[in-house]
Amino acid sequence: MNIYDISKLAGVSTATVSRVINGADNVKPSTRDKVLNVIEKNGYTPNAFARGLGLNTMNSVGIMCVDSSDLYIAKAVYCIEGELRENGYHTILTCTGFDRKGKEESLSMLLAQHVDCIIFAGSAFIDDNNDKNNKYIYDAADIVPVMILNACLDHPNIHCVLCDDSIATRDAALFLIDNGRRDILYLYNSRTYSAVRKVAGYRKAFELRRMSCDERYLQFFEGSSRDINGVCNFVTSLRRSGLNFDAILTLDDLLAIGAVKYALRNSISIPDELSIMGYNNSIFTVCCEPEISSVDNRLESMCKNLVSICLDVLSGREAPKKSMFSGMLVHRKTTLL
């Protein structure tokens, strides 16, 4: 005897049976009596979840991410979710896609679920060039506290946790310059808040060393980092077009894998002839040989800090508006120490 049998015998929908079991008040008295009669006659005990359906005092936090299959975002969600769960919060995650409409709809949905806080996981939600496009975030912050990972907006009720991607990229470029590399290709494929800062950091390194930054060495790959062979072919075509480089610095680790492939396939010795440095210090850095040097942008620490700030805000305690972490170079086999 389950909820379907009851609904059949009482001649009502399972939703109605569920409402009766949970004592909802939007059921006609006659319908309620009919359902309760059937339940009584048949000795039906609603299961644990049916009994639990009424609960409304659940603490929940909404997480917005653009693409949950991006390994960096997936790891962030995993860390944030685990920290929240340990502190008694449930997580509702939505994957919005890159379109504004999807982002706004997902946000509406989370707010309609009465989450206690919204976390924007990743800088793809922020428009750095036109602040009007950030209005949906400001609107959300009028209703619940908002946390942003990896980007920053200055607005009441918004707290940001990020790594200084500009300085970290600058330091990576400085390391390469100071170790004798002169022709450093910067390979990127995104123009998000965080990507723009990384490019600025690359330029800054040349400025600091009073060297000119040759724009031909800033190369935008029109495609996904996951298209590893596409990246490899792109780098190969750059070299064939006459661009010479003795180092490649990339926006993320997957692009660096494409760079390693380029070197392996063209018998270019790493790191003697070519240094390679990725970004994120993800599992991809140890998937290939030689293993890839990378910038650790402290994702786990940032996520823990973000949740801790979130809990402070929800408890009415003062919390920092902007928390900035520093990246760290992690040397493996693709850079000479």
Next chain:
Amino acid sequence: MNIYDISKLAGVSTATVSRVINGADNVKPSTRDKVLNVIEKNGYTPNAFARGLGLNTMNSVGIMCVDSSDLYIAKAVYCIEGELRENGYHTILTCTGFDRKGKEESLSMLLAQHVDCIIFAGSAFIDDNNDKNNKYIYDAADIVPVMILNACLDHPNIHCVLCDDSIATRDAALFLIDNGRRDILYLYNSRTYSAVRKVAGYRKAFELRRMSCDERYLQFFEGSSRDINGVCNFVTSLRRSGLNFDAILTLDDLLAIGAVKYALRNSISIPDELSIMGYNNSIFTVCCEPEISSVDNRLESMCKNLVSICLDVLSGREAPKKSMFSGMLVHRKTTLL
């Protein structure tokens, strides 16, 4: 002028302001008047989300996953979410962790949010040995339709979409045997529904070829697939202990990366001296050189099929209880054709 200013001026909480704006009926008339007065005097227009807070007719589907940072699961969630969104459904994803308690709590939370359907993404939710441990899934199926990806339970209101991992693994082992490999190491690190079937498939291959299956070649790695160097060291220690193998078949692609590292570091030629075959045909297969042969278990097709069945069920149409896909061997550079 935002919701905070209004709440300050009216001397009530922001939650009360929100309730007034949304026409909720649990507000005292005197309080309502006070808030509306302040709003009128200050010309406040509630923002889009505040206006939208009342919406209750949102279609939503709950997705349960054990670990969203697992690349296979992350990809599944991404595919399912995209398909659902295109069909007008929002997704609420919860990451439960491996403990029963976390799984049951997440499920309760989703049901409390009145999702229209629950999708269990991955076989880690199913206990193959003790059906009592699946009761929480059966209980959920009493309330809403349940879809399971990658495992199968026979119960009313539960629909399953899976790849025949047993046959796919059998075929991978048969391929290796029929190409002259005799000492095929099977490397695994999980005992989920799907893992148990893969091991059975490995054994079946030997049975079909009337060869005995030497148990020493079934090796369980006590650790995460992400510990690539740990896997590499484990395989190295097996070889040093005197176990000879000319092929390695693995439970997933990351384990296969560990196997490739073992070969590269010990100057073992791939595929001449050692064939390697992974499972999942994920991006990891193309992260290293040589690129890894793998079993494509049709994740994208399965996810599309699962959502299509889900939509059929929600529309009251008949839908298959169990949909079985076949894996396909994808040959790259780690197997001899």
